[in-house]
Amino acid sequence: MITIKNLNKYYGKTKVLNNISIEIKKGEIFAIVGHSGAGKSTLLRCINGLEEYSDGSLQVNNKEIKSLKKENLREFRKKIGMIFQHFSLVQRKTVYENVALPMQLWGYKKEQIDKKVNELLALVGLDNKKDSYPNQLSGGQKQRVAIARALTLEPEVLLSDEATSALDPNTTTSILNLLKEINEKLNITIVLVTHEMDVVKQIAQKALLLEHGNIIGFDDTEELFLKPDEKMKEFLGESEVVPSEGVNIKLYFPKDNAYQSFITKMARELNMDFNIVWGKLEEINTHIVGNMVINIEEEKKEIVTNYIKEHDIVWEVL
Structure with a gap:
């Protein structure tokens, strides 16, 4: 599904991604984890073609991103949904209009838009809010609108950039449960960028740990937490305190x-x-x-x- 080999990224002379090699399978929920400045959002933007990488390979469905021409890149991004920390909703549009916007921009017919928007608002539990405006919604409801909007063009991949960071713990759990439901029902590959380890524990099947652009951990989530190496222990801020005798x-x-x-x-x-x-x-x-x-x-x-x-x-x- 997503194959990254020996990927490097520079900003000027500063190397922000160093020799990244991972594979994300179809239908997987995959977490990219790290503290601020680790390079995780940069890697996410490379996946959807918003950032160019310096060298190496990044393929989505066997398509090399840096080889795509402008018109092909636009078509490629149609199959990549994106949700953000601060929702990015249009304040002067209703919930219905926000969700409908991508389909309108791509020239879909009104009846197609109406059918899809109503289906998605039911999926995210907001079918009774379609005439509301963003300022009338809670943070969790706004994120549900953003998720519905990201799904309108039937993407194969959903990218989440710190999408739960602005939410309280209970709301975070409800959004993560919704993402799990979407993953199961629609078989969409989900790639999450987060610095919150609780998010990784709740939802991710596999996780990549980044530090200053370097991979310091990459495994099934359970293995990373069950048998953490020294780097992982340092990342988690924990170590065993045991007796010196015996x-x-x-x-x-x-x-x-x-x-x-x-x-x-x-x-x-x-x-x-x-x-x-x-x-x-x-x-x-x-x-x-x-x-x-x-x-x-x-x-x-x-x-x-x-x-x-x-x-x-x-x-x-x-």
């Missing part, structure tokens, strides 16, 4: 793994007590994943590690 063993529990029963079972079968000295559980895409650190005496290390190996648990000694 042996600290970190156990990783993927989704649907009975982590609590494993610790209890091991303690019972080995006739040992374990001190759980650190732990973290995360809900990622409705699954609970996590890890915990147990502290044991040095002489018990071999017995415990042999038991863990027999049960196919991912682990490491810290």
